Amino acid sequence: MGRSSEHTEHVDAVVVGSGFGGSVAAYRLAEAGRRVVLMERGQPYPPGSFPRSPAQMGRAFWDPAEGLYGMFDVWSFKGCDSVVASGLGGGSLIYANVLLRKDERWFVHDRPLPGGGYEPWPISRADLDPHYDAVEKMLGATPYPLDQVPFDDTPKTHAMQDAAAELGLECTLPPLAVSFASHPGGTPALSLPIADAPYGNIHGVPRRTCRLCGECDIGCNDGAKNSLDHTYLSAAAHHGADIRTSHEVKRIRPRDGGGYELDYVHHADLTAKKSRPPVRTITCDRLVLGAGTYGTAYLLLKSRDAFPGLSDALGTRFSGNGDLLTFLLRAKDRNRVRPLNASRGPVITTAIRLPDELDGVPGAGRGAYIQDGGYPGFTDWIIDSFDVGGAFERAVKFLWDRFTDLFRDVPDTNLSKEISDLIGDGALTVSSLPLLGMGRDAADGVLRLRDGRLTADWTAETSEELFVRVRKTMQRIADVLGADYADNPMWFRKRIITVHPLGGAPMGAHPGDGVCDAFGEVFGFPGLYIADGAAMPGPVGPNPSLTIAAHADRMATRLLESAPARRGAGRSAGSVPSSTGAEPAGGAGSPDGAVNGSAYGPDSGRRGGSWGPSSAAADRTSLSFTEDMKGYVTYGETDPRAGELAEGRRPLSFRLTITADDVDRFLAEPGHEARAEGWVDAAGHGGRRPVEHGTFNLFVDPDAGDADGGRDRRLMKYRLFYTDGDGRRRTLSGVKKVLHGPPTKIWPDTSTLYVRLFDGHVGEDEEDGAQIVAAGVLHIRLADFARQLTTFRTSGPDGLEKLLSFGRFFAGELWEVYGPDLV
Incomplete structure (x- = not known):
């Protein structure tokens, strides 16, 4: 395939x-005014x-090599088979709608894996919680309305609740990204x-609420699923994102002078078999990889030579998220058939949680979830019309090919064509009630390239305790419901089928x-981001x-903050804010779709804005960096030290x-004054709120002009x-006190901020007499400080020289305060 000779296109972000x-x-980049091109290899599915x-x-x-451009992408690897999606909306087209947060105690740090190595999570639940909030709101998360007619008539949901109660297990109705009502509330x-x-x-196609048909995993033809095409992608397009379907990225590489280049093909003719469309190239300042665990890992592995110094961790910590599929068959209640009606309802309605030893349950092992499954109601018709003779012949050929694959040096790891042949003119189906397990398996798999093919080395053996525990619990559920228990037919070889591949x-x-x-x-490649499941470390x-x-969402916040938009740029009319509160699926907020506030303040994010700080004149150089501080305040307290420790303190x-x-x-x-943009997160008082106007002063000498001043302290x-969630104006006034003393005081002094919250927007000269509503102390964590050092950016001439000048000033001021007395 030769590259197109036409002029190369350049955009802010791909x-x-x-x-x-x-x-x-x-969505986040387009909402902030960036010129964004999104490339999706699959088709749209209205x-x-x-x-x-x-x-x-x-x-x-x-x-595509076999002329197949459909939605299901099926893979077979050593130890597991996998199903992922190809289409506008990715995995949301075929997932089962469940929106559960990662358990707070399951963010492990440096825990040894059974097969060696570690599973470190460099983030915490607290880091993700604000972003969980934003995503749940955008996707319209709501539990299954089991207490209302006609949803109360869902036998499988009641059966799971009955079994959990009998076994003393925790069972919940998890939040689902499904519209059960015509509008929120x-x-x-x-x-x-x-x-x-x-x-x-x-x-542009009407949608209707859920009709309980069990078709979630094969695409919702009613549009009741609040899938990504109906939510984030619609919002991204509204804000000007250029969304291109049937565009498959083939290679990526750094671009001379900064940014990145991508080679891609456009599958313009979806009827073509073994076509070779021309390769085109697009360039960008920022590149976000969200092609899924397999797609992102494959792109990076295939393009590795173009990224010298890329971490040796590439391809590692692959896992299937503990996925395990089993079945309950022929359930009975007092020798009479107990209807489970797996085809009635969304695919998943309940979640039974098995505790983890990290939850303080000694000997529990790794935690897991067990959920009810479902299948489409129309499969009864498929069974009645199935060509039994032809199906048997195709099944024998499929199984024989799988058996001979075991002895090949280079087995075919993509089974899409083979399964397409196996189905023929019919479709595979299941009976009774499927059970879906998932949990904390060992992330010790490795993704590699072998003769140009993606391969995965992973085994269930190192996660055997988890799978044994999940299977035994499922068998106990079957016993309670009077059902026969059946493993996935692949389990006899200790193989799993995963729809949740992670890592790489x-x-x-x-x-x-x-x-x-x-x-x-x-690491080592600024502006290159990994947004999908490949980034999960376990x-x-x-x-x-x-x-x-x-x-x-958290990644996009950092990306935009490290490259702020032009000062004075405004948001377009009808825009929908991001982390401060995205508009829920299927409903409206204010009449024009706007909600108070922007995650980046009033000066951020219009289309056409630059990536770097651009308010300085062309002959001047700007400098920016990002800072995170966290701590506690107490409302009603006026002394910061007391407010940090009081019993009723709240996170800030x-x-x-x-x-x-x-x-x-x-x-x-x-005054060494700079502008400060971003957000304040006050728990219980509106959560994350944009900074409407902010200033920062570095190393101010409060004693300047005094006869004996200027030496012992800086501020x-x-x-x-900002404005809190109840519409009340607030001012955060904070000070770090850099006081003369031994060098060991440098870190505590420069990382501790004493804050007071004032009623109203209060200037420094107006604080005397202003009402203090809260006081406390914030700190920079060492990990956040390490990240802060990577966020320094300059824009303008002589950037490196100006950065060095800033560093010399910073070090000189510290020497002034903490250096030895020479007199």
């Missing part, structure tokens, strides 16, 4: 893939277009028209630990979709991008204006 990582990233007939299902697989009912969100619908480009604290940092940026435990999306944090638009002027003026001052 996002590869439209799953839970790519869709969130594309409601009503998902395959249902035998002929359609036979071609519903992805293998409405009364649930079947097949109601769904009101479009303010950002509209990318397909894991996050870590340093390049020896991971491919990317805790925000998804690849199993999530519950269904990982929500955690991947929250990671992408902020993240700021601090920008000096003219470094020379910043260093020369005695770092922060003043942030």
